[in-house]
Amino acid sequence: QTVVTQEPSFSVSPGGTVTLTCGLRSGAVSTGYYPSWFQQTPGQAPRTLIYNTSIRPSGVPDRFSGTLLGNKAALIITGAQADDESVYYCLLYMDNMGSDTWVFGGGTKLTVL
């Protein structure tokens, strides 16, 4: 039972724009969930793209942006490039009656073609 939901796969054309989303099985994602986004490429450690909903760490290109859309968190990639082909994971903070945990979504495999 996946608490944090992501699209299993998505495709985008080179130069195009894609919006990946991160939702909850029950309820809406808000800033209090501190949504973060990570890029996972085989053979490399994951790379942090966005944290705290919309903040980009230094060194991450500004074509990666984060926001809330409706009841979900979203990662928007503009001007997609071939090396953006990766698996993208979101991470949400859950504070359940004082027991706080982080939970990853199942990941979205992005194809650039």
Add this chain to the structure above:
Amino acid sequence: QVQLQQSGPGLVKPSQTLSLTCAISGDSVSTNSASWNWIRLSPSRGLEWLGRTYYKSKWYYGYAPSVKSRIIIKPDTSKNQFSLELSSVTPEDAALYYCAREVNGGNLLWGQGTPVTVSS
């Protein structure tokens, strides 16, 4: 510049305990502005957050429900590092294990990763 260096065996026998260590440079495990996490990556489960520890006047611990009965994360202030112990491992625990520092709401700095195989 903060860096995390992982160490520990890459092969564990079924039913035994997996033990990994993450040495910290450029920060302190006792800082009150970061948490210290263990995360794993497997083909079947993707990224899975396992647990964390952090210090705010005292030590706090949080664990994923899926491993809560088998996991211990320990800070070691004398060596400025933290460790993972996962007991009663099965082949399902085979994965690439990462330590990570978290600051400012989900900003993760990752270690280099340690592949762990569970086999007799």
